[in-house]
Amino acid sequence: MVVVTAVVAAVAIGVAATLIANSPTTPRGPRPLTADEANRLAVTRFLNYQAGGRAVTITVPTTSGGLVITGSVDYRAHLGYGVVRGTGRDTSSDGLIQWNxxxxxxxxMTDFLAEPPVTPPGSGWHQRPLTTAGSSLDSALLITLGLGNDRPDNAELLPQNGATWVRDDQVRGRRVDVMAGPAARAKPDTAGNVRYWVDSDSTLHRVEADVASEPQPVVIDLNARPYVPVQPAPGVTP
Incomplete structure (x- = not known):
């Protein structure tokens, strides 16, 4: 009788496990985007553009430690501004940064700043070209600028080009869906290189992007602080 009871119990546990694993409420991913998810992903950049700009915190991996940029991006002027600090390294990169x-x-700057001054300094800026390859910092800056667009993306093309739902998650207490973006144009092997944390209102809260120059991804957090409009520094063209 004990053996029979044990067998029945084992069967019941196995059946329960199967039902749980196949329950429609259990997250399973990656999988194709639903129509609602595709529509929400398609308008995230447009909503950033409509808002004018977003507060951002950009975490950039580097071979000598890392960089953290705290500031704002104007998605209509395509201009970013923030304070940059080194992590796990010396402070040679600390200071202010603007980019287009x-x-x-x-x-x-030698003094520690948690936030960039609203009005940029009138002198002391050094300019260099933004490179499109070989620099995790410049890749992160370009990706951040690209998170705003003056029109929605094509929701029908996103799944066709490899966009998928990855999992659900939470950001600062807000429930979000993590979605992997589509492949870059003419580069089918890049599908999933960028992940988006999108809530039910289509608001973008976080982006994680793989960069060729580093094994760790760039992480861009949005909306953690109020957006402060970006004022161009002397010589900076939006």
Whole structure:
């Protein structure tokens, strides 16, 4: 009788486990986007553009430690501005940074700043070209600028080009869906290289992007602080 009871119990546990594993409420991914998920992903960049800009915190991996940029991005002027700090390394990169799609402007500072000054300093800026390959910092800056667009993406093409639902998650207490983005144009092997944390209102809360120059991804957190409009530094063209 004991053996029979044990067998029955084992069968019951196995059946229960199967039902749980196949329950429609159990997250299973990655999988194709639903129509609702595709629509929400398609408008995230447009909502950033409509808002004018977003507060951002950009975590950039580097071979000598890492960089954290705290600031804002104007998605209509395509201009970013923030304070940059080194992590796990010396403070040689600490200071202010502004960037557009073609150039990076840096202003070294010895004093620690948690936030960039609203009005950028009137002098002391150094300019260099923004590179499109070989720099995790510049890749992160370009990706951050690209999170705003003056029109929604094509929701029908997103799944066709490899966009998928990965899992559900939470960001600062807000429930979100993590979705992997589509492949870049003419580069089918890049599907999933960028992941988006999107809530039920289509608001984008976080982006994680693989960069060729580093084994660790770039992480861009949005909406953690109020957006402060970006004022161009001297010589910076939006």
């Amino acid at each position: 799609s073609t150039a990076v402007f840096v202003h070294p």
